[in-house]
Amino acid sequence: MKNTVLFSSYYCFVYCGITLLFIIGTFPTTAIDVYTPAEMFVENGTTEILKCSFKSNQVISSAASVSWSFLPEGTSTAPVTIFYFSGGKSYPSDLPQFKERVSWAGDLNKKDASIKLEKLQFTDNGTYTCDVKNPPDITGVPSSMKLRVVLKEALPQNNTAVIVGAVIGSLVLLVLIACIICLVIKRRNSHHDYEGCTSTESVSSQATRMVKKAESSSEGSRCSSPSGPLQGPVIYAQLDHSGTKSPNSFHKMEPVVYADIRKN
Numbered sequence: 001m002k003n004t005v006l007f008s009s010y011y012c013f014v015y016c017g018i019t020l021l022f023i024i025g026t027f028p029t030t031a032i033d034v035y036t037p038a039e040m041f042v043e044n045g046t047t048e049i050l051k052c053s054f055k056s057n058q059v060i061s062s063a064a065s066v067s068w069s070f071l072p073e074g075t076s077t078a079p080v081t082i083f084y085f086s087g088g089k090s091y092p093s094d095l096p097q098f099k100e101r102v103s104w105a106g107d108l109n110k111k112d113a114s115i116k117l118e119k120l121q122f123t124d125n126g127t128y129t130c131d132v133k134n135p136p137d138i139t140g141v142p143s144s145m146k147l148r149v150v151l152k153e154a155l156p157q158n159n160t161a162v163i164v165g166a167v168i169g170s171l172v173l174l175v176l177i178a179c180i181i182c183l184v185i186k187r188r189n190s191h192h193d194y195e196g197c198t199s200t201e202s203v204s205s206q207a208t209r210m211v212k213k214a215e216s217s218s219e220g221s222r223c224s225s226p227s228g229p230l231q232g233p234v235i236y237a238q239l240d241h242s243g244t245k246s247p248n249s250f251h252k253m254e255p256v257v258y259a260d261i262r263k264n
Contacts (some may be wrong), residue, residue: 040145
């Protein structure tokens with residue numbers, strides 16, 4: 001009896017543990033994901049926006065907050081907070097380096113936590129870290145970016161311009177290749193039209209044309225009218241010099257031209 005009770009209690013405990021693990025596994029996590037560019041190049045003396053975005057499983061509440069910190073390049077000290085945003089209000093840092101140069105440029109409803117940094121200088125080079133909290137989404141890893149303030153000549157080329165230039169160059173090259181192919185095909189076709197047929201066929205066709213021309217010339221000479229005035233039919237008659245009318249007598253006849261009819 002005791003063994004049966006212990007066995008039932010063991011299976012009940014296992015069943016409850018499995019159910020609890022299933023509930024925990026299907027319950028949405030309360031972690032927040034923060035994203036920033038890995039590196040950013042900016043021109044000295046300009047104003048730029050340091051971009052930061054995030055993803056949260058919870059509705060953005062009034063308790064959501066954003067903080068930005070800065071670690072100068074080449075130092076091993078702790079980062080210092082340069083900007084804080086919460087409850088719709090901005091709290092810039094009083095650090096002399098960033099005084100009146102940092103302002104809010106984001107929108108938490110659009111999950112944008114960016115800030116604007118004005119009059120950039122070489123001393124602004126370093127690591128900037130963005131951290132977002134949206135209770136109960138408070139568990140997450142902040143995102144960091146490297147800021148490089150350089151002269152205009154040292155700015156890297158825009159990747160978009162390079163890609164557009166490469167695409168345009170490829171299209172122009174394809175058009176040129178298509179034009180060359182069309183010209184070659186056209187030239188070959190015109191060359192075939194000029195040659196006509198093979199040499200054997202050409203000789204035989206020329207001989208046939210010469211024979212036909214000779215026949216047509218002879219027929220024309222026979223059938224065509226002479227260049228002089230046309231001569232009409234000539235009528236001939238025979239003259240009887242015997243003076244007799246006997247049918248049995250043989251008489252000498254002389255052919256005499258009776259008439260010559262000419263047609264003008």
